[in-house]
Amino acid sequence: MLSRPSLAAASLFALAVSVSAPAIAQEESLSVSETALPEPPVADRRPRSFTMHGITVEDPYHWLRDQGYPEIDDEDVLEYLNEENAYFQAVMAPHAELVETLYDEMRGRLPENDSSVPIPDGDYEYWYAYNEGQEYRLWYRRPRAGGEDELLLDENALAEGHDQFSLGTIAISPDARLLAYSTDTDGSERYVLRFRDLTTGEDLPDQIPGTLGGVIWAADSASIVYTPVDDNWRSKVAMHHTLGTDPSADREIYRETEEGMQLGIDQTQSRRFLTISAGDNVTNEVRLVPLDDLTAEPVLVSPRVTDRQYSVEHWPGGDAEERLYIVSNQDHVNFAVYTASLDDPGTWGEAIGGSDDYYITGLTAFQDFFVLEGRDRGLDQIDIWPHSFAPPTRIEFPEASYDAGLGPVAEFDVDTIRVDYESMVTPDTDYSYDVTSGELTTLKVQQIPSGYDASQYTTERLEIEARDGTMVPVSLVYRRDTEIGPDTPVHLYAYGAYGYAVPPVFSTRQLSLTNRGFIFAIAHIRGGDDLGYQWYLDGKLDRRTNTFNDFVDVARGLIARGYTSAGRIAASGGSAGGELMGVVVNTDPDLWGAVVAEVPFVDVLNTMLDATLPLTPGEWPEWGNPITSADDFRLIQGYSPYDNVSAQDYPPIMVTAGLNDPRVTYWEPAKWTARLRHLRTDDDLTVLRTNMGAGHAGQSGRFQALRDEAEAQAFMITQLGVEE
Numbered sequence: 010m011l012s013r014p015s016l017a018a019a020s021l022f023a024l025a026v027s028v029s030a031p032a033i034a035q036e037e038s039l040s041v042s043e044t045a046l047p048e049p050p051v052a053d054r055r056p057r058s059f060t061m062h063g064i065t066v067e068d069p070y071h072w073l074r075d076q077g078y079p080e081i082d083d084e085d086v087l088e089y090l091n092e093e094n095a096y097f098q099a100v101m102a103p104h105a106e107l108v109e110t111l112y113d114e115m116r117g118r119l120p121e122n123d124s125s126v127p128i129p130d131g132d133y134e135y136w137y138a139y140n141e142g143q144e145y146r147l148w149y150r151r152p153r154a155g156g157e158d159e160l161l162l163d164e165n166a167l168a169e170g171h172d173q174f175s176l177g178t179i180a181i182s183p184d185a186r187l188l189a190y191s192t193d194t195d196g197s198e199r200y201v202l203r204f205r206d207l208t209t210g211e212d213l214p215d216q217i218p219g220t221l222g223g224v225i226w227a228a229d230s231a232s233i234v235y236t237p238v239d240d241n242w243r244s245k246v247a248m249h250h251t252l253g254t255d256p257s258a259d260r261e262i263y264r265e266t267e268e269g270m271q272l273g274i275d276q277t278q279s280r281r282f283l284t285i286s287a288g289d290n291v292t293n294e295v296r297l298v299p300l301d302d303l304t305a306e307p308v309l310v311s312p313r314v315t316d317r318q319y320s321v322e323h324w325p326g327g328d329a330e331e332r333l334y335i336v337s338n339q340d341h342v343n344f345a346v347y348t349a350s351l352d353d354p355g356t357w358g359e360a361i362g363g364s365d366d367y368y369i370t371g372l373t374a375f376q377d378f379f380v381l382e383g384r385d386r387g388l389d390q391i392d393i394w395p396h397s398f399a400p401p402t403r404i405e406f407p408e409a410s411y412d413a414g415l416g417p418v419a420e421f422d423v424d425t426i427r428v429d430y431e432s433m434v435t436p437d438t439d440y441s442y443d444v445t446s447g448e449l450t451t452l453k454v455q456q457i458p459s460g461y462d463a464s465q466y467t468t469e470r471l472e473i474e475a476r477d478g479t480m481v482p483v484s485l486v487y488r489r490d491t492e493i494g495p496d497t498p499v500h501l502y503a504y505g506a507y508g509y510a511v512p513p514v515f516s517t518r519q520l521s522l523t524n525r526g527f528i529f530a531i532a533h534i535r536g537g538d539d540l541g542y543q544w545y546l547d548g549k550l551d552r553r554t555n556t557f558n559d560f561v562d563v564a565r566g567l568i569a570r571g572y573t574s575a576g577r578i579a580a581s582g583g584s585a586g587g588e589l590m591g592v593v594v595n596t597d598p599d600l601w602g603a604v605v606a607e608v609p610f611v612d613v614l615n616t617m618l619d620a621t622l623p624l625t626p627g628e629w630p631e632w633g634n635p636i637t638s639a640d641d642f643r644l645i646q647g648y649s650p651y652d653n654v655s656a657q658d659y660p661p662i663m664v665t666a667g668l669n670d671p672r673v674t675y676w677e678p679a680k681w682t683a684r685l686r687h688l689r690t691d692d693d694l695t696v697l698r699t700n701m702g703a704g705h706a707g708q709s710g711r712f713q714a715l716r717d718e719a720e721a722q723a724f725m726i727t728q729l730g731v732e733e
Contacts, residue, residue: 046099049695050092052683053085061618062639064646068615070680079197079240081668081675090668090679093697100696104723111521111719116712117459118517126427126439126452129153130419131185135161144168144710148179161207167192172702173669174709175200177222182230183280187213187252189224189233196669196704198222198242202235204252217256225276225283228301234262234283236272242623242671244271247285249303263287263296263307269626276300277323278373279421284321287313289627290507295321297354310354314339321354324374329396334360334379336372342542344369346381360398368541373415376422378444380415384510387482387533387540389413391428393444404442404449408432410470410484412512416440427452431515433468433486433529436461457517465489466523468513473566479547481559482533482540483567484513491526495574498602498729499528501564505536505556506585507631508545518718525731527579528572534559536585550633551644557592564600576602576660579725583607584673584705591650591681594659601660603728605721608665608705612677613649614642623671651677654684658691661728663721666699667707675699694728 054069075083101108124138134153137146145164151157161179168174177191177200188207191200200222204213221236221244232251236244247262265272265287273286283298285307292315296307310321310333319337326332333354335347341363348360361381363369367390371382381392381401389412392401406413416427416439428440428449436455443450467489472480491497500522504511511531519529533539536548536556548556564578580601582589587609594604610616617635620626633641646652662685666678682697689695698720700707708714726732 047096049096049686050089051686052089052679054687061635062642064642066614066646066652070683071615073679073683074674074676078674079671086676090675090697090699090701093679093682094699094701097696097698100694101720101723104727107726108716108719108723111722112715114459114521114524115518115715115719118457118461118520119711120456120458123456127151128417128419128427130181133185135181135419139711144712145174146176150181159207161188162190162205168194168710171195173704175706177220178224180224180226182226183228184230187230189226191220191222191224193222193704195702196667196700196706196709198671198704199238213252215250215252215254215256217250217259223274225274225300227303228280232303234274234298234303236274241621243627244273247272247274260304262298262303268620269629271627277321278375278418279323279325281325282323286320288318289630291316291318291630293318293320295319297321297323308354310335310349311357312355320372322372322374322379324379324396325376327376327396334372334374336369338363338542342546343367344542346372361394365541368538370538371415373418375418375426377424380426382415384539384541389512391415402444402447404428404447406430408435410468410513411435412514431455433484433513433515434463434466436515455515461520470513471566471570473563473570475555475559475562477555477558479535479555479559481535481563483563484531484533485528485572486519487523487528488526491523491528493528493572495571496577497528497573498522498526498725498731499530499567499573499578500725501530501532501560501567501578501580502586503532503534503560503563503582503589504584504586505532505534505548505560505582505589507536508538508542510537510539518715518722521719521722522725525726527731530563530567532560532563534563534589549631551640553632553644554648557589557596557648560589561593561597561600564597575600577729579603579605579729581605581607581721581725583609585610587611587673587678588613588650592648592653594662595650595653595655598657598659603661603663603725605663605724606665606678607707607721608667608670608673609650609678609681610673611650611681614645614652616674616677617641617645622674651681651684654681654688656688656690659685659689659693659695661694661724662696663724664695664697665707665717665721666697667703667705668699668701669703670705672705696724 055072057068057071075081075086121141125136127134127136133150135150137148143165145168148162149158171194173196175193180189188205191202193200200220202217202220204215219237221238225234238244246264249260249262263285269289270287275284283300285296286293292313294313295310298307299305317339319335322334324332333349336344338344343363345363346361347357349357367383367385369383373380379394383390391404394401411432413430416429418426425441425443428442431437439453441450441452469485471483475481534556535544538545587606590604590606591611617632635642635645664678664682666675668675686695707717
């Protein structure tokens with residue numbers, strides 16, 4: 010499969026659903042003094058300053074970064090984080106019953122026993138399942154011709170004895186005899202790669218620690234390609250490992266030497282080529298290596314050009330010559346499709362031109378057709394194209410606003426494909442689409458054991474004018490019996506970075522809020538690519554403040570249209586969306602009744618000044634390089650949340666962090682929390698919860714993760730004074 014290279018972050022909401030009509034009452038939000046809480050922790054202010062570009066910056070909480078990082082064993086640091094966790098628990102203790110109720114509601118919407126739709130691949134079909142009470146998946150297969158189910162991998166067994174567990178990849182060898190899988194048990198995203206003999210069920214002696222998690226099999230099933238991560242959690246090399254040999258003898262296929270560029274590996278849908286993409290957030294180049302000869306010299310498709318992205322898919326031909334399909338933004342901001350020959354991959358001929366309205370997001374080539382995915386004026390589309398480029402067939406969907414995309418298809422020569430579909434009121438639905446007849450067949454609809462009646466909910470898509478005249482889309486969902494007015498609580502969410510579009514999806518978790526009378530709103534702000542690649546460009550670098558202004562203006566627009574009022578909005582965002590939260594509480598604190606900032610990227614200036622951190626060099630095209638540019642320094646300093654906390658009233662703020670997070674390091678939320686508490690002039694809450702054994706994604710396990718969400722929602726509910 011081919012898709013536009015991008016760095017996306019996980020959405021903060023997942024599955025969703027409902028029960029009874031809401032009863033809403035307002036009460037005073039609980040302050041520190043009213044609940045007789047202990048005094049909050051006070052972090053030491055240790056003098057530290059530096060001067061760059063003639064500007065002096067004070068950083069009194071610099072000490073919260075363990076100077077031995079990535080080892081974290083500084084006693085003062087750990088003591089402070091544990092004190093913050095104890096304070097958070099004290100704040101939440103009076104609401105333990107509410108947290109448990111929310112958790113029970115969310116868990117009740119997840120089937121205890123559940124399974125995915127099987128995916129055919131060769132002689133077998135593969136799927137995963139959950140068993141009652143278990144946190145993690147079990148992976149199975151069975152012969153397509155008929156036969157017994159075969160358990161391949163039990164994540165629950167692998168997770169036993171670990172507080173944190175993540176499966177990085179699971180990949181079957183071409184001969185179906187071997188399984189490659191990778192695991193992370195501390196949230197650091199440094200995966201250990203292992204191999205299992207499926208004829209015996211036993212793991213092979215080969216173990217490769219410190220990988221990015223992904224793996225590609227050679228055509229002969231005797232070797233694999235993987236990407237290790239270095240001490241700075243950067244993937245700079247593609248390695249070739251032959252099973253049964255010492256990993257220390259593994260051979261380099263390609264090494265990237267340019268600072269800021271990292272490697273990603275994949276394979277074409279035809280399974281003929283390994284693709285090695287070297288790039289950052291805006292620039293890349295791709296090399297091809299035949300999977301039946303991994304010792305061959307990698308073939309560079311086209312040298313990197315700054316601000317040009319491309320990705321490559323392969324079609325071995327049939328009635329026409331073998332070709333490469335290339336999707337790139339070299340001639341149009343919304344990308345176009347090109348073809349090239351294997352003999353001359355750098356010479357591209359335009360096949361499907363770019364469009365101001367249609368934004369191409371991915372292309373997957375099959376034997377008799379290719380699938381082009383994109384968004385037409387912000388709405389997902391899936392088009393089936395013949396290789397002759399005759400007019401395509403568009404798959405039609407029934408709702409005016411939805412999320413749809415190509416589902417998992419393992420094989421190359423197929424006449425049906427999988428389609429994933431959902432909306433804010435329609436649960437996740439798996440379809441089979443017959444390419445010849447155009448028929449959509451429902452394979453599975455997301456189950457909600459506690460019950461869900463879509464007719465009780467309504468969804469809207471608004472456009473709200475930002476201060477510069479740009480119309481910003483907003484997706485809403487709420488119960489039909491919700492009384493809309495100044496007292497209505499709203500949960501407003503956004504991300505707004507890296508060209509990641511927040512889709513209008515179904516969320517079982519958000520039902521706990523909508524069933525209490527909340528409106529759940531997604532602001533499709535600039536910085537994401539919701540309305541095309543230009544939408545992303547208009548929210549980065551020197552246009553970064555558009556992202557923050559859009560969010561504030563959406564909130565004001567909802568107030569102006571009578572959906573809510575200032576102080577009745579609970580805002581949330583995570584990672585780069587947490588940066589958004591940090592900015593808007595500084596600029597417009599009176600708008601928010603509560604703010605939840607999850608693993609927030611809030612110490613932007615200091616992070617972008619530190620080239621030793623895992624992601625910093627690759628992030629300069631996104632935020633700017635304050636080391637080399639005084640203009641970038643002043644720009645970032647002007648909005649960096651940590652650097653702009655001031656002596657003013659702030660809304661109640663809940664902050665989360667992961668001690669082992671390699672993306673947003675734990676000290677960013679810790680430093681921000683300390684400065685907020687020192688400078689805020691009111692008695693509202695600032696709380697920090699650091700997961701001492703997790704990373705960027707928080708707690709693992711399908712049920713454990715609900716605890717974190719229940720606490721976040723309880724914070725919103727209590728601070729807005731909403732009760733059942």
